[in-house]
Amino acid sequence: MARPGISAREFEVPAPPAPALWLLPVLWAGMVALVFALRHETLLRPTPGNPVPAWLVMMSAMALAFAGPFILLHVRRIRLADGVLSVNAAGLFPHKVAVAQLDLARARLVDLDAHPDFSPRVRLWGLGLPGFRAGHYLLRNRARAFCLLTRREKVLLLPRHDGRYLLLTPERPRDLLEQLAAAAGIPAPR
Structure with a gap:
């Protein structure tokens, strides 16, 4: 049974080591480099009637996929x-x-x-x-x-x-x- 009168207390948790913090941004940069190295024509060619290039959609999706866990x-x-x-x-x-x-x-x-x-x-x-x-x-x-x-x-x-x-x-x-x-x-x- 908990004793009354003990106030709430927060305990600091140290930051993850550098490899954990840098892994996701490095993976994202690698994926960006891979997409541009492949020079996939469907990604780089503008699509008629679509003002947003496919490569921009792809980069944004990859950024969100890697940024979420990085922030968490x-x-x-x-x-x-x-x-x-x-x-x-x-x-x-x-x-x-x-x-x-x-x-x-x-x-x-x-x-x-x-x-x-x-x-x-x-x-x-x-x-x-x-x-x-x-x-x-x-x-x-x-x-x-x-x-x-x-x-x-x-x-x-x-x-x-x-x-x-x-x-x-x-x-x-x-x-x-x-x-x-x-x-x-x-x-x-x-």
């Missing part, structure tokens, strides 16, 4: 309010869990390279880029988890009582763990 990479939020932990990963994957559903006695900080059993293996519903994971994943140990990962070290592993996990990478994971323990009314795990 910047939507990362972890919030604790009224005994509920809310995680917004990439804008499309919100997740809420009551603090009472978390097994905070087993919560800990892990390095995913040292503990590969907790690494996301199969994306069930989410977004995955080099150095960035957001959404629902199947872990290597075959457990289900909701992930918001921008790095592989200092990952806050939050087991739930139903056997699932939350894997989060807040800027200060120890602060989040202490606030969760305070919201649950238990001493902070070590």
Whole structure:
């Protein structure tokens, strides 16, 4: 049961690494170069009765296809309010869990390279880029988890009582763990 009087608190999530941020714009630029390198006549030739060239429509469609996920990479939020932990990963994957559903006695900080059993293996519903994971994943140990990962070290592993996990990478994971323990009314795990 959550303790009354604890105010809402936001926890910063670090930015994804450079490869994740640059992958989509580089892919878009490559697609643009490919279209112009092919010099496909139907794209470059004006169509009678259509004032918009086909190549412009194609470039706009590709820009939208790559810009959407690029913008969503910047939507990362972890919030604790009224005994509920809310995680917004990439804008499309919100997740809420009551603090009472978390097994905070087993919560800990892990390095995913040292503990590969907790690494996301199969994306069930989410977004995955080099150095960035957001959404629902199947872990290597075959457990289900909701992930918001921008790095592989200092990952806050939050087991739930139903056997699932939350894997989060807040800027200060120890602060989040202490606030969760305070919201649950238990001493902070070590």
